[in-house]
Amino acid sequence: MWKWIRIPKGLALVAFLLPWMTVSCSNQKIAEASGFGLALGRITAMGQASSAADGAAVNLWLILAILAIAGGLFLLVKRGRESAKLVLGTSVAALVLIFVGTWRYSKEAILAEAGKSGGNGDMDRAALAMIQINWEIGYWIALLSLVAAAVMAWLVMSGxxxxxxxxxxxxxxxxxxxxxxxxxxxxxxxxxxxxxxxxxxxxx
Incomplete structure (x- = not known):
């Protein structure tokens, strides 16, 4: 089983190249982003690549998740079975970092941010009700691959x-x-x- 653990770890990293999130309004797609796009603060909107003007748009949590996955792969190559505990740790850490990093794109987080900026709460809620945020195949592949890698590492550790x-x-x-x-x-x-x-x- 250990020899196959590189597959889910590698898939988790490759999944960041795939579509992760789409935003639509009234069933019309208005924006999309890959995993790396979200990490770097780059979202394709209305067919044009857009990025935030300041570094705040860079998603540090997702960047750390990418580093955790890459670090786990490096340990697999360099240390073999001895790195089972670290592989498990990097997989779990990447899962947590992805959940934290993607929470900012949930409706609740967007509405909370709008409230901080002094917007009209009722209007914000009405507008938000028309927006659909969908998590695409890359996001789910990354999560499932990390879960699989964590389970495989745990099985190796537990004998x-x-x-x-x-x-x-x-x-x-x-x-x-x-x-x-x-x-x-x-x-x-x-x-x-x-x-x-x-x-x-x-x-x-």
Whole structure:
């Protein structure tokens, strides 16, 4: 299992290149961003790349998450199994950093920021109700990959690696056998239908 742990860690890093967030209003997309885009404060709005004028738009939490994932990959290469605890730690840390870093884009956070800026609360809520913030495939791949890497590292640390691998192999074999049985039944059904059609007398 340990030899495969690089796959989810690498996927988590690559996922930052994929779409992470889209913003739409009345079902019309008005902005989108990748994971790296959110980290660097760059969001594509109305088809044009826009970035904040000051460094406050840079999302330090997401940058730290990227560094944690990259650090975990480096440890995997350099230290092997000895780094299981650190790999687990970097995976969990990256998960927490992503959750913290993306909270600022939630409706609650946007409304709270609007309130701080002295906006009209009722108007802000009405406008916010028309906005939909959707988390896209890159975001979910990053989260699931980090969870998978953390679980795999924990299994190695706890000495349950071989037991888990045996269960996975058993489940895979069972699924393969069921798929073969389903395919055989489908083939029998097709043969039966074909035979029945051939046995029917020709229509006058």
């Amino acid at each position: 349950k690696e071989e037991e888990a691998e045996a269960k996975v192999r058993a489940l895979a074999a069972d699924a393969t056998e069921k798929a073969k049985q389903a395919a055989a039944k489908a083939g029998d059904a097709i043969d039966g239908a074909t035979q029945k059609k051939d046995d029917e007398p020709p229509k006058a």
